[in-house]
Amino acid sequence: MEKNDLQVEIPSVLKQSSCQNIRGFDCVDCENGNDLNPLGNTTSDKESNEESVASSENTKSDREGIVIDIPSMTSLSSLSLSLPSSPSGLHIGQTKLVVHPEKCKNTNQNNSLNLNPQLATQKQYRSLPILLAERTGRKLVHSDTVRDSRFDPFKTWSGKLERKISNLRGKPTQEEDLEAGGTNKHEIEEAPGVDRYFDALEGPELDILRATEVSVLPEDEKWPFLLRFPVNAFGMCLGVSSQAILWKTLNTSPVMSFLHISPMPNLILWWASLVLMVLVSFVYLLKIVFYFEAVKREYDHPVRVNFFFAPWIACLFLTLGVPPSIAVNLQPFIWYILMAPILLLELKIYGQWISNGQRRLSKVANPSNHLSIVGNFVGALLGANMGLKEGPIFFFAVGLAHYMVLFVTLYQRLPTNETLPKELHPVFFLFVAAPSVACMAWAKIQGDFDYGAKIPYFIALFLYMSLAVRVNFFRGFRFSLSWWAYTFPMTGASIATITYTMAVTNIVTRSLSLCLSAISTFTVSTLLVYTIIHAFVLRDLFPNDISIAITKKKPKFRKMLAQFRSSSSDSKDFDSSIAKGLEF
Amino acid sequence: MAPNHGPFTKTNHQIPISTRHQPTISTTGVSTGTSTRTRDSNIVSASGTDLSILTQFHAGYFRISLALCSQALLWKTLAEPTTDAHALSGIVRTIPSFAFILLWLIALLTLLLLCSLYMIRCFLRFRNVRAELAHHVGMNYLFAPWISFLLLLQSTPFLRPSSQLYRVLWCAFSVPIIALDVKIYGHWFTQGKKFLSMVANPTSQITVIGNLVGARAAAKMGWRESAVCMFSLGITHYLVLFVTLYQRFLGSDSLPAMLRPVFFLFIAAPSMASLAWDSISSSFDISCKMLFFLSLFLFVSLVTRPALFKRSMRRFSIAWWAYSFPLTVLALAATAYAQDVKGVMPNVLMLVLSVLSVVVTIALMVFTAFKTHDILPHDDPFACYSIVRHIST
Numbered sequence: 001m002e003k004n005d006l007q008v009e010i011p012s013v014l015k016q017s018s019c020q021n022i023r024g025f026d027c028v029d030c031e032n033g034n035d036l037n038p039l040g041n042t043t044s045d046k047e048s049n050e051e052s053v054a055s056s057e058n059t060k061s062d063r064e065g066i067v068i069d070i071p072s073m074t075s076l077s078s079l080s081l082s083l084p085s086s087p088s089g090l091h092i093g094q095t096k097l098v099v100h101p102e103k104c105k106n107t108n109q110n111n112s113l114n115l116n117p118q119l120a121t122q123k124q125y126r127s128l129p130i131l132l133a134e135r136t137g138r139k140l141v142h143s144d145t146v147r148d149s150r151f152d153p154f155k156t157w158s159g160k161l162e163r164k165i166s167n168l169r170g171k172p173t174q175e176e177d178l179e180a181g182g183t184n185k186h187e188i189e190e191a192p193g194v195d196r197y198f199d200a201l202e203g204p205e206l207d208i209l210r211a212t213e214v215s216v217l218p219e220d221e222k223w224p225f226l227l228r229f230p231v232n233a234f235g236m237c238l239g240v241s242s243q244a245i246l247w248k249t250l251n252t253s254p255v256m257s258f259l260h261i262s263p264m265p266n267l268i269l270w271w272a273s274l275v276l277m278v279l280v281s282f283v284y285l286l287k288i289v290f291y292f293e294a295v296k297r298e299y300d301h302p303v304r305v306n307f308f309f310a311p312w313i314a315c316l317f318l319t320l321g322v323p324p325s326i327a328v329n330l331q332p333f334i335w336y337i338l339m340a341p342i343l344l345l346e347l348k349i350y351g352q353w354i355s356n357g358q359r360r361l362s363k364v365a366n367p368s369n370h371l372s373i374v375g376n377f378v379g380a381l382l383g384a385n386m387g388l389k390e391g392p393i394f395f396f397a398v399g400l401a402h403y404m405v406l407f408v409t410l411y412q413r414l415p416t417n418e419t420l421p422k423e424l425h426p427v428f429f430l431f432v433a434a435p436s437v438a439c440m441a442w443a444k445i446q447g448d449f450d451y452g453a454k455i456p457y458f459i460a461l462f463l464y465m466s467l468a469v470r471v472n473f474f475r476g477f478r479f480s481l482s483w484w485a486y487t488f489p490m491t492g493a494s495i496a497t498i499t500y501t502m503a504v505t506n507i508v509t510r511s512l513s514l515c516l517s518a519i520s521t522f523t524v525s526t527l528l529v530y531t532i533i534h535a536f537v538l539r540d541l542f543p544n545d546i547s548i549a550i551t552k553k554k555p556k557f558r559k560m561l562a563q564f565r566s567s568s569s570d571s572k573d574f575d576s577s578i579a580k581g582l583e584f
Numbered sequence: 585m586a587p588n589h590g591p592f593t594k595t596n597h598q599i600p601i602s603t604r605h606q607p608t609i610s611t612t613g614v615s616t617g618t619s620t621r622t623r624d625s626n627i628v629s630a631s632g633t634d635l636s637i638l639t640q641f642h643a644g645y646f647r648i649s650l651a652l653c654s655q656a657l658l659w660k661t662l663a664e665p666t667t668d669a670h671a672l673s674g675i676v677r678t679i680p681s682f683a684f685i686l687l688w689l690i691a692l693l694t695l696l697l698l699c700s701l702y703m704i705r706c707f708l709r710f711r712n713v714r715a716e717l718a719h720h721v722g723m724n725y726l727f728a729p730w731i732s733f734l735l736l737l738q739s740t741p742f743l744r745p746s747s748q749l750y751r752v753l754w755c756a757f758s759v760p761i762i763a764l765d766v767k768i769y770g771h772w773f774t775q776g777k778k779f780l781s782m783v784a785n786p787t788s789q790i791t792v793i794g795n796l797v798g799a800r801a802a803a804k805m806g807w808r809e810s811a812v813c814m815f816s817l818g819i820t821h822y823l824v825l826f827v828t829l830y831q832r833f834l835g836s837d838s839l840p841a842m843l844r845p846v847f848f849l850f851i852a853a854p855s856m857a858s859l860a861w862d863s864i865s866s867s868f869d870i871s872c873k874m875l876f877f878l879s880l881f882l883f884v885s886l887v888t889r890p891a892l893f894k895r896s897m898r899r900f901s902i903a904w905w906a907y908s909f910p911l912t913v914l915a916l917a918a919t920a921y922a923q924d925v926k927g928v929m930p931n932v933l934m935l936v937l938s939v940l941s942v943v944v945t946i947a948l949m950v951f952t953a954f955k956t957h958d959i960l961p962h963d964d965p966f967a968c969y970s971i972v973r974h975i976s977t
Contacts, residue, residue, distance in 0.1 A: 351885045353830055355847070355892050360832040390873070390925065397874035398881045404823070405830040445870075 153216070154227060154294040154548075192552045194358045197301055200550040205368070205427060205482060206303045207547045215549040226287045228542040231298050233284070234310035235485030236531075237277045241317035242488040243524050244269035246495055246517060248321050255501045255510065267323045277314055284311075297548040302364040304547070305349065306371040310485060312342045313371070316378045317488075320385065335383050339395065342375045350402055365409045370430040371485070373403045377437040384444035392445055396438070403434050425477055426486040428467055433489035435460035436496040449503035457500055464493050464516075479530055481541065487527060490520040637960065638705045639712055644902055646728035648952075649698055651908035652691035653735035655945050658912050659684050660739045661919050662938065685741055695732050702729070720783035721843065726764055727794040733757045734797045738804060745804045754805060758798045758814070765795065769821060784828045785839050786846045789853040792822040796856040803863035811864050818860070822853055841895040845906040847886055852910035854879035855917040868924035876917045880933075883914060900951055900958040908948055911941040 197206060200213040209215060217223060247265040250256050288295050298304045315338050319330060349372055353361040376399025383392035410431075435456040443453040494516040501509040535541040663684065706713050716722035734757050737743075743750045768791055772780040795818030802811035829850075839846070858875035862868050886892070896903060915937040922930035952959055 347881075347885050347888055351889055354832065354850075354885075355889060362831040365831075390929075393870065393873050394877040394881070397877040400874070401826070401878050402830075405827045408827045409831050 154291050154297075192297075192300070192550055194300065194302055194364065196550055196552065197547075198363075199554065201547055205425075205480065206301065206366075207480070209546045209550070213550060213554075215546050216551055217544070217549045219544060219546065223544050224291075225542065226283070226291050227294055228545050229283055229287055230481065230542075230545050231284065231295075231304055231307045231310070232480070232482035232485065233280050234307060234314060235482045237273060237280055237314035238310055238317065239484035239487040239491075239524060239527065240269060240276055241273040241314050241321055242491040242495075243521070244273050244321035245317060246491050246520065248323065249495050249498050250517060252324065253498050253502060255505055256498060256513065258510075259514075263323060263325065266321065267325065270318070270321055270323050270326075273314075273318060273321075277311075277318065281311060294545075294548055301547055302359070303366055303368045306368040307482070307485070309342065309345060309371050309375045312338060312345075313375050313378055316375070316382050320378070320382055330386055332383075332386055332388055335379070335386055335388060335391065338382075339379045339391070342379060346372065346376070346398070353402075353405075361405065361409055365406065367410065367427045367430045369406050369410075370434055373399055373406060374430075374433045374437055375399075376402075377434060377441045380441040381437060381444055384441060392441065396441055396445065399434075400438070403438070407434075426483050429486045429489045431489075432460050432464045432467070432493050435463070436489065436492040440492075440496050440499050443499060443503075449500060454500075457496055460493055460496060464490075468519075479534060481531075483527060484531075487520065487524050490516070490523055494520045638701075638709050641701060641705055642716055643702065643722060643725035643728060645698055645701075646725055646732060647902060647905035647909065649691065649695040649732040650728055650735075651905055651912065651945055651948065652687075652694055653732045653739065654909050654912040654916070655942070656684070656688045656691045657735050657739040658916055658919075658938065658941065659687060660741070661916055681741075688736070688739060688741060691732075692736055695729070695736065699729055720785060721787050721839070723768060724787040724790040727761060727790050730757050730761050730764075731790070731794050731797050734801050738801050746806065751805060751807075754798075754801055754807075758802075758810075761794045761798055762814075765791065765817060772824075780824065780828055784825060786829060786849050787839075787843075788825055788829075789822070789849040792818045792825060792853050793849075793856050794818075795821075796853075796860040800856075800860040800863045803860070808864070811860075815857075815860050815864060819857055822857065826853075842901060843903050843906075844893050844896040845903045847892065848907055848910040850886065850910075851879050851883045852913045854882070855910070855913040858917045859913070859920060862920050868920055873921065873925075876921050879914055879917060900955045902959050904951070905948055908941065908945045911937070911944055915941040 192200075200210060202208050202210050217227075222228075244266055247261065247269055248263075250259060250261045251263050251266055299308065319334060319338065322330070352359040353364075376395040380392040380396040380399065383395070439449075439453045439456040439460065442456065443449045446452065494513065497509070497513040497516050501513045531541065663681075717726070734754070737750065737753055737757065743753075772783075795814045799811045799813075799815035799818060802808075802814060854875045858868075858872045858879065861875070862872045865872070915934070918930070918934040918937045922934040
């Protein structure tokens with residue numbers, strides 16, 4: 001637009017707000033070279049950068065202006081530039097000049113002075129103020145009662161539910177008329193395909209954002225608690241309830257009676273796990289109600305989807321570990337109720353392995369898939385404990401067939417499979433889970449610990465040993481809540497060893513059961529301490545859940561972003577991430 | 585690419601033989617030469633106007649014989665006195681026995697018809713047959729005639745399993761299966777272009793089913809060692825195939841959407857393995873149960889995914905016949921299960937599955953009767969490849 005275009009009739013929204021107040025809106029006065037817009041406050045500039053970059057990605061393709069906000073420590077040098085659509089070297093050159101603001105504030109000013117004449121002569125697309133104003137939602141003139149709508153795409157029905165509820169509560173927002181245009185609809189990101197998760201994330205749990213990616217939500221602010229509450233939290237329930245089963249076995253099993261374990265630990269642990277389960281389920285239910293889109297994204301995540309089995313497995317563990325003082329004989333209908341959701345989830349996920357184009361197993365296979373298999377074996381064990389015959393065999397058969405497929409796939413470590421970490425990570429302990437539970441289930445189904453049970457048991461033991469001797473390689477990983485889920489295989493191995501000791505009783509097996517039980521108890525206690533420290537001292541038990549906030553498309557100007565981020569990170573990481581980014 | 589068949593195109597207007605299957609079989613010519621021409625000229629992949637039906641006839645048509653022969657076996661099994669007294673058996677026993685014989689004869693006639701057609705094709709269109717052998721889907725259907733013969737043998741009301749003729753026939757039908765095994769399984773791990781990871785697709789399970797059917801027939805005959813031998817061949821390759829198919833390497837996406845019904849073969853293989861092991865071990869033990877349950881799970885998994893089959897259901901084609909055989913084998917396995925584990929649920933399962941398989945087969949027969957021209961070999965997925973391959977050879 002030429003200068004005279006600025007005289008065009010301004011929409012009413014713009015009349016209400018001055019450009020100084022709206023983030024991302026550039027007011028370049030082409031006559032006066034010094035008047036490059038210092039945007040108002042700069043305290044939270046950085047997040048607006050992310051957000052404005054992200055928002056600019058979401059603008060329609062015919063408006064290709066990219067706005068880059070440069071953060072700065074002083075009040076002056078916040079600068080926004082509209083890049084014109086024609087990619088000429090001149091404009092790229094202009095942007096390069098303002099990339100490193102922290103280093104040279106003065107040069108910033110000089111550069112801004114230099115830029116002006118060039119800007120004046122170029123045709124530019126202005127960044128859309130309406131869109132950005134809607135996105136920030138906070139910097140309008142009457143911003144007191146305005147809701148933070150940055151997180152709307154993740155909320156149920158994009159925030160409409162919340163608005164309805166707040167309306168019911170008598171706090172009408174004044175955004176109704178502004179948003180009546182339905183611009184929020186334009187900003188709703190469709191869920192990214194599975195490829196995007198692999199492109200954008202890295203790490204053994206696919207939870208670390210690559211340097212070339214941006215998140216849809218601001219990374220520096222603490223997101224709402226519900227949004228930060230991942231489905232991995234159910235891993236805690238898994239860990240604690242499996243401990244309850246261990247102490248129950250230690251108490252009731254005749255071969256371990258020399259330890260004289262009282263029923264108290266089992267009782268305490270069982271109640272603790274019950275309370276924890278109720279708590280976590282309640283919070284996650286709230287998340288489903290209020291942040292359904294975020295839950296959907298977790299479901300699409302190739303690693304997190306397996307954790308959706310965790311609540312049901314935890315329920316099965318609770319039933320298995322119920323103290324004898326509370327209930328001895330459980331009704332079979334409980335088993336049917338508990339297995340129904342597992343069956344439905346399985347039908348969906350195994351079916352995806354075999355027929356879905358994007359989510360084929362050779363692509364998405366990762367150790368967390370074991371969680372989707374273990375449920376079968378745990379259900380078979382519980383059913384056999386209850387005295388059922390055919391149902392346990394059904395689930396055992398299904399679990400065995402799919403476990404075979406998964407086991408071979410993971411062992412092959414196909415080159416098409418990127419999610420297996422090169423270094424060891426606690427997630428590898430999940431390998432131990434399936435054979436140890438399978439051996440117990442088979443022993444219960446058959447009635448005694450025959451060869452069909454011994455073979456999986458020895459496999460489980462071998463895998464455990466090969467991981468345990470490499471415990472040094474497990475260092476150096478960031479603590480995360482999902483580590484709780486990786487403790488239950490250790491506990492499962494201990495319980496399997498006790499079961500094996502009941503069949504083959506001698507000093508070796510007894511000491512082995514003792515040893516493994518001690519290790520698993522120690523690990524869980526350590527993990528408990530860590531969790532308490534992170535929860536109350538460091539207060540980062542629930543960090544921002546970056547893995548669900550990836551963009552649908554790759555962000556443009558990846559190089560620039562990477563350069564940008566590398567100012568605070570290793571150059572080595574930068575190089576590797578650039579290399580990755582340039583692959584496309 | 586110039587559409588041509590080279591010197592092998594004959595402009596004979598062979599009257600295509602209808603594949604209607606009604607209690608009174610009739611072979612009526614369905615079209616005259618001119619209408620053949622007009623139909624063919626609409627085909628994009630057609631290589632000219634005077635296509636012989638024989639060129640495009642392919643082994644996939646043996647799906648019809650597979651379906652009918654397995655139906656015969658199902659009816660025979662249901663009518664056996666060992667089947668638990670239940671409503672279904674009651675119904676089945678009211679049907680006079682000559683109906684079973686009739687069904688068996690129809691199945692036999694269809695099979696002989698298709699075999700003779702294919703033999704003529706071998707003589708006259710050998711290049712196409714060779715091309716079919718080379719195709720990753722087509723080559724598996726070469727097992728289909730032998731499987732159908734074996735199923736007929738098992739369901740025959742005229743021969744007892746211990747008779748000499750039965751044994752001779754078993755040998756006659758199993759030797760080709762073993763020969764094909766050696767060729768195809770050998771290809772899987774030795775040949776460059778035909779590695780398993782490249783050619784694996786759901787129809788490869790027909791090779792496994794062939795071995796298992798042979799094993800079951802042998803066990804019924806009393807030849808235990810041959811039975812165990814063929815069973816182990818089948819189950820080992822099934823293991824490998826199952827894992828490969830589940831992994832779904834990129835190369836294995838070569839199944840055209842029209843052929844999606846062959847996914848039902850996932851159901852057929854474990855059911856057949858369950859039946860075979862049942863015959864070998866003389867009781868429906870835990871391995872048989874596990875295989876049956878796996879097959880049941882896969883059935884439910886496929887049935888709850890209608891989107892997978894949507895594209896292939898738009899138009900009637902020979903691929904639809906692929907639904908019938910697996911359902912029938914599943915019903916057979918359910919029958920064996922119900923015989924062993926007596927109770928309400930197994931019998932209900934047997935009832936439901938048997939009724940489903942019968943209904944599906946009858947529906948397919950009706951469809952074939954009314955839409956015969958759709959099922960005739962034109963505009964068929966295999967048609968393209970035979971032309972392309974021919975040009976490349």
